[in-house]
Amino acid sequence: MEDNTNTPEKDENTFEDPIKKALNEPAFPSVPEASVNPTPPVQPSSFGAPRIDLSLLNSKVGTARNEIGKYLIGQHEMVDLLLIGLFCGGHVLLEGVPGIAKTLTAKVLSKTLSVDFSRIQFTPDLMPSDIIGTSVYNLKSGEFSFKKGPIFTNIALIDEINRAPAKTQAALFEVMEERQITYDGIQYKLDFPFLVIATQNPIEQEGTYRLPEAQLDRFMFKVNLHYPTLSEEKEILIRFRNNHEADLDKIQSLFSKSELKTIQESIELVKLEDSLVTYIAEITHETRSHGKLYLGGSPRASLSMMKASKAIAAMRGRDFVIPDDVQYVAFHVLNHRIILTPEAEMEGMDASVVIQEIIQKVEVPR
Numbered sequence: 553m554e555d556n557t558n559t560p561e562k563d564e565n566t567f568e569d570p571i572k573k574a575l576n577e578p579a580f581p582s583v584p585e586a587s588v589n590p591t592p593p594v595q596p597s598s599f600g601a602p603r604i605d606l607s608l609l610n611s612k613v614g615t616a617r618n619e620i621g622k623y624l625i626g627q628h629e630m631v632d633l634l635l636i637g638l639f640c641g642g643h644v645l646l647e648g649v650p651g652i653a654k655t656l657t658a659k660v661l662s663k664t665l666s667v668d669f670s671r672i673q674f675t676p677d678l679m680p681s682d683i684i685g686t687s688v689y690n691l692k693s694g695e696f697s698f699k700k701g702p703i704f705t706n707i708a709l710i711d712e713i714n715r716a717p718a719k720t721q722a723a724l725f726e727v728m729e730e731r732q733i734t735y736d737g738i739q740y741k742l743d744f745p746f747l748v749i750a751t752q753n754p755i756e757q758e759g760t761y762r763l764p765e766a767q768l769d770r771f772m773f774k775v776n777l778h779y780p781t782l783s784e785e786k787e788i789l790i791r792f793r794n795n796h797e798a799d800l801d802k803i804q805s806l807f808s809k810s811e812l813k814t815i816q817e818s819i820e821l822v823k824l825e826d827s828l829v830t831y832i833a834e835i836t837h838e839t840r841s842h843g844k845l846y847l848g849g850s851p852r853a854s855l856s857m858m859k860a861s862k863a864i865a866a867m868r869g870r871d872f873v874i875p876d877d878v879q880y881v882a883f884h885v886l887n888h889r890i891i892l893t894p895e896a897e898m899e900g901m902d903a904s905v906v907i908q909e910i911i912q913k914v915e916v917p918r
Contacts, residue, residue: 652778685698710750769852
């Protein structure tokens with residue numbers, strides 16, 4: 553069957569005006585509206601800014617430095633390392649001779665936090681139950697109840713930690729790593745945040761005990777403190793010439809628990825490239841094969857180096873880590889974890905020299 557539909561044919565003699573045709577047709581072919589994906593304009597003010605909101609962290613760090621600086625002269629590196637430990641949830645060990653404001657610094661930092669604080673003075677006769685708590689018999693109920701010790705707090709200042717024997721120091725193993733105490737088969741969790749700031753005198757001082765390696769490894773940093781310079785000591789005398797005691801009650805509380813949690817979450821988002829992950833692992837691995845080291849860094853050292861690198865990068869206003877951040881924290885993370893061989897000690901070598909050799913040996917990622 554043939555189709556009888558008549559299709560009109562175009563007359564070849566019909567003249568079509570090219571000018572009229574050009575005016576009627578669009579200059580560009582039409583694009584369906586749904587397929588258009590406009591690019592938002594770039595704001596000039598946000599160019600190069602961190603992709604993570606670090607405004608809270610940076611403002612709090614600046615205020616904390618100024619507040620601590622009212623009571624402490626010098627020791628800027630120690631203040632930054634204490635703040636890093638606070639932001640990473642890592643414990644800090646301060647070592648130095650008596651009288652250089654180790655305890656004062658820890659107390660001033662604790663005053664800047666709106667959290668609970670306790671101070672424990674370690675002595676040779678201190679018992680583990682004096683730290684974690686003990687069972688107390690209740691005459692009315694006829695039952696024993698657990699009475700929590702001073703370690704159940706947010707910021708625990710342990711003064712002269714190496715004055716107590718090993719059995720007392722061992723009582724801190726569980727609470728420092730797992731943030732809990734197990735007593736009589738029952739686990740007692742500690743509240744957020746929990747930070748131990750311990751002070752100790754050098755081992756050369758009389759009446760001290762060497763901390764076990766397992767306990768040292770639980771400290772993120774060991775900060776070695778030195779005497780102030782001549783200009784700093786003059787400034788100390790001038791500041792306290794007419795007022796010999798520091799009034800710590802005037803210290804402003806800067807960090808709440810929620811703000812500290814927000815800062816920690818921001819630091820966790822700081823970018824760490826795979827090449828820097830390898831760089832951190834190679835530094836720690838080199839401590840285990842170095843000829844002058846009897847004991848190298850543990851995997852906990854690598855984790856501490858990674859967390860601290862992200863924290864110092866954020867404190868410097870960046871949302872990414874660079875090799876300088878890793879090198880800055882490497883010494884403070886490793887100096888209390890490595891043990892020199894007897895031959896290296898007889899040569900008078902120091903741990904800082906070995907760590908510097910390792911940092912120079914490991915290739916820096918580009």
